[in-house]
Amino acid sequence: MTGKLRSYGTMGVDWEQRVDYERLRTERLTRVKQFLKQSSIGSLLCFDMNNIRYITNTTIGTWAIDKLGRFCLLPQDDDPINWDFGSAAKHHTLHAPWLGEGRSRAGISTLRGAMPPDSLRAEDVARKIRIELEERGLHKEPVGVDVIELPVLFALQKEGLEIVDGQQLMQDVRVIKTQDEQTLLNMACMMVDAAYEELYRFMKPGIRENECVALVNKVLYELGSEHVEGVNAISGERCSPHPHIFSDRVLRPGDPAFYDILHSYMGYRTCYYRTFAVGSASKAQVEAYKRCRYYLDVAINTIKPGVTTADVVKLWPKAQEFGFPNEESCFALQYGHGVGLAIWEKPVFSRLVSFDSPQMIEEGMVFALETYWPASDGWSAARIEEQLVVTKDGCEVMTRFPAEELMVAGVKYYTATGPLAGTRETESHKNIDYTGVDYGGAGLP
Numbered sequence: 001m002t003g004k005l006r007s008y009g010t011m012g013v014d015w016e017q018r019v020d021y022e023r024l025r026t027e028r029l030t031r032v033k034q035f036l037k038q039s040s041i042g043s044l045l046c047f048d049m050n051n052i053r054y055i056t057n058t059t060i061g062t063w064a065i066d067k068l069g070r071f072c073l074l075p076q077d078d079d080p081i082n083w084d085f086g087s088a089a090k091h092h093t094l095h096a097p098w099l100g101e102g103r104s105r106a107g108i109s110t111l112r113g114a115m116p117p118d119s120l121r122a123e124d125v126a127r128k129i130r131i132e133l134e135e136r137g138l139h140k141e142p143v144g145v146d147v148i149e150l151p152v153l154f155a156l157q158k159e160g161l162e163i164v165d166g167q168q169l170m171q172d173v174r175v176i177k178t179q180d181e182q183t184l185l186n187m188a189c190m191m192v193d194a195a196y197e198e199l200y201r202f203m204k205p206g207i208r209e210n211e212c213v214a215l216v217n218k219v220l221y222e223l224g225s226e227h228v229e230g231v232n233a234i235s236g237e238r239c240s241p242h243p244h245i246f247s248d249r250v251l252r253p254g255d256p257a258f259y260d261i262l263h264s265y266m267g268y269r270t271c272y273y274r275t276f277a278v279g280s281a282s283k284a285q286v287e288a289y290k291r292c293r294y295y296l297d298v299a300i301n302t303i304k305p306g307v308t309t310a311d312v313v314k315l316w317p318k319a320q321e322f323g324f325p326n327e328e329s330c331f332a333l334q335y336g337h338g339v340g341l342a343i344w345e346k347p348v349f350s351r352l353v354s355f356d357s358p359q360m361i362e363e364g365m366v367f368a369l370e371t372y373w374p375a376s377d378g379w380s381a382a383r384i385e386e387q388l389v390v391t392k393d394g395c396e397v398m399t400r401f402p403a404e405e406l407m408v409a410g411v412k413y414y415t416a417t418g419p420l421a422g423t424r425e426t427e428s429h430k431n432i433d434y435t436g437v438d439y440g441g442a443g444l445p
Helices: 021-038 049-056 088-095 121-135 150-158 167-174 179-202 209-223 283-302 309-313
Strands: 043-046 071-075 081-084 104-106 143-145 163-165 227-235 256-265 272-278 335-338 345-349 366-374 381-390 395-397 407-409
Touching: 021 043, 021 049, 021 071, 021 167, 021 179, 043 049, 043 167, 049 071, 049 167, 071 121, 081 088, 081 121, 088 104, 121 150, 143 150, 143 167, 150 163, 163 167, 167 345, 179 209, 179 256, 179 272, 179 366, 179 381, 179 407, 209 227, 209 256, 256 381, 272 283, 283 309, 283 366, 283 381, 309 335, 309 345, 345 366
Parallel strands: 043 143, 081 104, 143 163, 272 407
Antiparallel strands: 043 071, 071 081, 227 256, 256 272, 272 381, 335 345, 335 366, 366 381, 381 395
């Protein structure tokens, strides 16, 4: 893609070139075929819904994402065959002509063990795969599989097929995003920009975390989100340590509150943290935010083709510097990860793994960088994240809701002498200075 990332409406129009879905489908499948051809794997068998979507350009909704019921096979030098959930196979025969004649078929696996073993669903899957590979002379070649149920694995092996790891190949395929993938990822971030705008206006004392989650879901689905994978809403004393799950806690004056909004538009995800203060922020919160922002900014400023994930994570603090005994215990607090059809893809940035296994940054990668810092008060913290695309000489940030300084949400309060300060302690008596005041012997200092 040349120039800046583009933002569009969600409709297709005849008067402007927007996302080219035919190009998206063609480039994704072409890329998989090229990587498969260069590998030692004879075919790819995928049960992961994201990989199935990437290869076949079909989906049936996120309700099926954890069922492992659908599967597709991509043989060397051939087009994919997709076995789908009941009537979805007929639907795709009618409405997904790019699959080709006879390549959308009904087929179902064990549904995570819900099917009784004597129904022989695992054996049926394995037999279907073996027949297709035999017809192409590929049954003696390794079959790369992304994720699999154990009964299906055993059934495939019983059919004489050699099963190897296909997950790494698919991760490598998906690590570089095409022009249309970049556009879709940028549009997904645009929707979260809007969600944060509404959230900023909504937050005030008395509002619960789960109400904030509900608001974000409403905004995103009304804008055209395909799936809101999760909304982390963390406030007050829950901020340190980070629990990674929202609750029904009620926001209070002086609370820190940070959010992570994860959703997909046309399958493409966001991972997008922002931190706010409710009504006002303490000096400890402001300082934590500044430090959190610093670690994020030095990482972003380092990003360009040719640097490695190790070059980035060396700029981040060690676990012991912010209260953890080792890198595993604070994993994902100072973190980076690829974003595409899944929330976490290659490359991964972490002091836990990046020094031993550095990954090279390349043009066209899209990833999120996220940092965290606990405040000196012992209970509050800051968390910020930016999603970006690597350009030929640097990177461009997709996430645009303001985050350069800690923002205060909620109504502006006024005292008898003017606006209440935006930086103040949560306990009012700590904000009052009686020094030099004469109260006429009232016993005050």
